[in-house]
Amino acid sequence: MKKPSKILIVVVTLVVVVVNVLAYEQYVNSRKSVVVLATTTSTYDSGLLDYLMPKFESKSNVEVHIISVGTGQAMETAKRGDADLVLVHSKKLELEFINSTYGIHRVGVMYNDFVIIGPTSDPAAINGLSNATRAFKRIANKGAEDNAIFVSRADKSGTNMLELSIWSKLEMTPSNKTQAWYLEAGAGMGTVLRMANEKEAYTLTDRATWISFRSPLSNMAVLVQGDQILLNPYAVILVNPEKYPQRNYKGALALARFMISEEGQNLIASFTREEEILFTPIARNLELAKKLGFPDQESELAWYDAQS
Amino acid sequence: MKMMIEDSFLEEILNITLLSLKVSGSAVLIGSLIGVPIGMILGLGRFRGKQSFMRFIDVTLRSFVNTFMGLPPVVVGLVVYLLLTSLGPFGPLRLLYTPTAMIITQLMMVVPIITGVTMSAVGSVEKAIREKALSLGATDGQAAWMVLREARMGVLTAITVAFGAAVSEVGGIMITGGNIRWVTRTLTTAVVVEVELGNFALAISLGVILLSMAFAINLALTIIQLKGARW
Numbered sequence: 001m002k003k004p005s006k007i008l009i010v011v012v013t014l015v016v017v018v019v020n021v022l023a024y025e026q027y028v029n030s031r032k033s034v035v036v037l038a039t040t041t042s043t044y045d046s047g048l049l050d051y052l053m054p055k056f057e058s059k060s061n062v063e064v065h066i067i068s069v070g071t072g073q074a075m076e077t078a079k080r081g082d083a084d085l086v087l088v089h090s091k092k093l094e095l096e097f098i099n100s101t102y103g104i105h106r107v108g109v110m111y112n113d114f115v116i117i118g119p120t121s122d123p124a125a126i127n128g129l130s131n132a133t134r135a136f137k138r139i140a141n142k143g144a145e146d147n148a149i150f151v152s153r154a155d156k157s158g159t160n161m162l163e164l165s166i167w168s169k170l171e172m173t174p175s176n177k178t179q180a181w182y183l184e185a186g187a188g189m190g191t192v193l194r195m196a197n198e199k200e201a202y203t204l205t206d207r208a209t210w211i212s213f214r215s216p217l218s219n220m221a222v223l224v225q226g227d228q229i230l231l232n233p234y235a236v237i238l239v240n241p242e243k244y245p246q247r248n249y250k251g252a253l254a255l256a257r258f259m260i261s262e263e264g265q266n267l268i269a270s271f272t273r274e275e276e277i278l279f280t281p282i283a284r285n286l287e288l289a290k291k292l293g294f295p296d297q298e299s300e301l302a303w304y305d306a307q308s
Numbered sequence: 309m310k311m312m313i314e315d316s317f318l319e320e321i322l323n324i325t326l327l328s329l330k331v332s333g334s335a336v337l338i339g340s341l342i343g344v345p346i347g348m349i350l351g352l353g354r355f356r357g358k359q360s361f362m363r364f365i366d367v368t369l370r371s372f373v374n375t376f377m378g379l380p381p382v383v384v385g386l387v388v389y390l391l392l393t394s395l396g397p398f399g400p401l402r403l404l405y406t407p408t409a410m411i412i413t414q415l416m417m418v419v420p421i422i423t424g425v426t427m428s429a430v431g432s433v434e435k436a437i438r439e440k441a442l443s444l445g446a447t448d449g450q451a452a453w454m455v456l457r458e459a460r461m462g463v464l465t466a467i468t469v470a471f472g473a474a475v476s477e478v479g480g481i482m483i484t485g486g487n488i489r490w491v492t493r494t495l496t497t498a499v500v501v502e503v504e505l506g507n508f509a510l511a512i513s514l515g516v517i518l519l520s521m522a523f524a525i526n527l528a529l530t531i532i533q534l535k536g537a538r539w
Contacts, residue, residue, distance in 0.1 A: 015341050018334050026408055036405060045505060050489070065405060065488045081394030082404055190504045213506055244394060246402070 033062045035251035038075070038083035040158055041188040043234065044068035046208040046278055051271055056258045062251045070188075072156025078102060078237075081244040084252035087259075089158035089206075089234045091293050092165075103237040105303060108294035109259050110268050110279040111233040114162060115210060116224035117193075118202035124148045126202075132227040136166050139202050140174065143181025149201035150174070151192050154184035158232070163204045166229065193217060206232050208278035215274075233282065233292040236260070257304050260284070320490070325517055328494040331407055331481070332474035335414035336422075340467050343422030347373075347466065350423070351430025351459070352452055373427060376420035381413075385480030388413045392484065405486035410494070413480040418470040425469055429462020430455060461533055468529045472522055495521075 043049050044066060053064045067077060071088040078086050079102045087109065088094060097103040116126065116135055124142040126135040142148035152174075153160040167174055174182040183201065185192050189209040196203040197217040207225075214220070224230075236256045241249035258264045260283035268281045282289045282297075289297035350369060390396050392404040392412075403409045437458050441451035478496035485492030487501060495518045502511035 011337070011341065015337055018337055022334065022408055022411065026403070026406065029406065030402065041504075065486070065491055067405065067486045067488065081399070188504050190506055194506065216506065246394070246400070 033248060033251050034065055035062050035085070035248050035255050036065045036067060036083045037085055037087060037255065038067045038069065038073075038077040039087040040071050040074060040089060040234075041068050041190070042089070042159070042206045042209050043087055045188065045190050046212045047273060048208070048268070048271055048279060052259070052264070052267055055267060056255060056264075060254055060258070062248075062254055064255060070153070070155045070157030071161065075103075078239050081239070081247060083239060084248045085236060085238050085256055087234060087236050089232055090161040091233075091235075092161060093156075093158075094235055094237060097237060102240055102243055104240045105256075105300055106235050106237045106294070106296075107256070107260055107300040107304060108282045108289040108292060108297055109234050109236050110265075110281045110283070111231060111292055112207050112279050113225065114159065114204055114230040114232050115207050115222045116202060116204055116230075117196065117210060117220050118223045119200035119219050120221050121200065122223060124202065127221075127223045129224050130226050132224055132229055133166055133169050135224045137170055140170070140172060140181075143179065146181065149181050149183060149199050151183045151185055151196045151199065151201045151203045153189065153192055154186045155188075157189075159189060159204060159206060162229075162232075166204075189213075193220070196220060208273070211276050211278060212273050231292060233289075233294070234279075235294070253304075253307055257307065260301065260304060321514070321517070323490060324493055324495055324498050324514070325521075327407065327492070328475055328496070328518075329521075331410045331494060332414060332471055332477075334411045335418050335474050336467060336471045338411075339415050339418035339422050339470060343419045343466070343470075344426050344463055347423040347426025347463075348430050348456055348459075351427040352434060352455060353431070370427070373420055373424045377424040379417060379420060380479070381417055381477045381481075382479035382483065384416050385413050385483035388416065388480070389483045404484065405488060405492060407485070407492060409484040410481040410492060413484045414474045414477060417477060417480065418474050421470045421473055422466045425466030426459075426463050429466065430459040432462070433458045464529060464532060468525060471525060475521060476518065 039049065045068070049066055053066070056062070057064060067074070067083060069077065071090045072093060074083070074086050074088050075093055075097045077083045079097070079100070086103070094103070094106055098106055116132060118124070118126065124138040124147070126138050129135045139148050139150050143150060152163060176182055176184045183195070183199070185195055187195070189205055190213055192203055193205060193209065193213050194217070195201070197219050200219055210222070236259055238249065238252050238256060239247055241247065262284070265281035265283055268279050269277065271278060282292060283301065286298050350366070350373070353366070388409065389404070391398050392401070392409055393399055394404070403412070434455050437455045438451045441454045446454065476496060478500060481492070481494060482497050482500065485494070485497065487493055487497040493501070495514050499511045499514050502508070502514065
């Protein structure tokens with residue numbers, strides 16, 4: 001055999017260099033304080049987090065890595081120990097998360113509301129209803145006659161959980177398998193909004209995402225809003241450091257404290273898209289927080305404020 | 309349109325493009341080091357001896373390589389995710405949601421591709437070249453070397469095909485990288501985000517960058533191949 005070719009030497013050298021650079025980067029990253037925030041598509045897609053996080057990062061030396069998925073998946077990610085804290089919106093899943101001891105110190109951060117949007121032609125005649133449950137009933141009835149379509153997120157997101165709870169109030173469990181009018185998208189809010197627009201269908205959406213996305217959705221309009229059941233409170237929950245001591249609990253605490261601080265709350269209140277306010281802060285409005293499903297807001301807030 | 313020329317916007321596109329190149333490039337480079345030798349050994353038929361046991365190994369390995377060449381990236385992503393998650397066997401390394409996790413994912417994808425294409429490239433010239441070399445009085449080792457030299461264009465093709473597959477892959481790195489802005493967002497996952505956000509213009513521009521990258525690499529390959537014919 002001949003001596004090893006030059007190409008082989010070059011390739012081996014390159015590989016060694018690449019592997020070393022990667023290892024070095026990994027080392028540098030492991031020394032940096034990185035917080036992994038698992039959150040919902042609504043907080044990310046609306047642009048809130050891209051607006052808020054740089055302000056936190058610039059003063060805290062903590063880098064925030066955002067995993068934007070549905071609420072259900074966000075908490076699954078945290079349960080497996082792959083995130084440091086969650087920012088989510090589904091009380092039922094949140095309480096499960098706390099009760100299974102994966103999460104600690106649930107605190108209300110802000111809220112917005114859900115709206116039912118649909119085609120301007122409104123075949124189910126729900127426009128102006130103030131009762132979301134009744135609107136769902138009408139959509140289902142018209143759907144059964146093949147005159148209306150409903151697009152469901154079908155991804156265990158907070159929005160999807162609320163939608164399912166409304167159907168269950170009607171003692172219905174619609175499924176694409178048996179009902180042709182009920183489309184299970186398995187996608188984020190933005191995709192579902194565009195699907196609804198294309199198919200002239202109804203869907204449930206949080207107002208923030210709707211406002212951010214509505215301009216090209218010419219077939220759609222807000223038809224039902226203002227029902228108590230449609231209020232949409234967001235909570236921050238820390239991942240239990242006793243379960244996952246290897247996670248960045250300190251960084252998570254700092255980020256949570258920032259979001260519920262006076263400064264963070266003011267920033268949330270001043271965040272607008274198309275000149276509309278998208279989220280209303282509630283962390284320091286104890287009465288409102290209580291009403292929105294945070295009975296322990298006062299003690300949790302005191303706990304956060306006492307940390308340093 | 310004003311937004312299109314903002315510095316931070318260009319900076320982000322550059323960041324995304326470089327990360328794509330880094331992840332797929334590293335995966336293919338490391339993958340070549342593993343895949344090319346295995347492909348060559350299999351292609352030279354070194355296992356195809358008289359013993360039926362060796363032949364059995366040869367057939368099994370070939371079938372494995374061919375099966376894994378068509379491995380769906382999302383499945384690879386899922387497996388790597390389960391390996392790297394905090395609760396998984398490699399959890400303590402804390403690699404999930406890092407570029408390294410993405411490289412590992414793509415590495416698992418490209419090794420079978422490189423092995424498989426190399427294997428068939430070597431295999432297709434093996435018989436003719438080997439016999440000719442042996443008839444001209446070459447030793448067994450020299451004959452093998454001739455075969456490998458003759459198959460070098462096939463090896464190059466293997467590497468290019470692997471890079472093309474890696475750089476255009478989205479399902480796997482979405483799961484293991486988490487698509488974190490500035491950290492693990494590549495051209496393909498950025499397209500997914502921008503489509504979700506309804507920024508189709510930006511999604512298209514990212515797609516064009518991806519396409520130009522693929523074109524540039526294939527152009528280089530074609531030029532080398534044309535020159536190679538005259539080596």
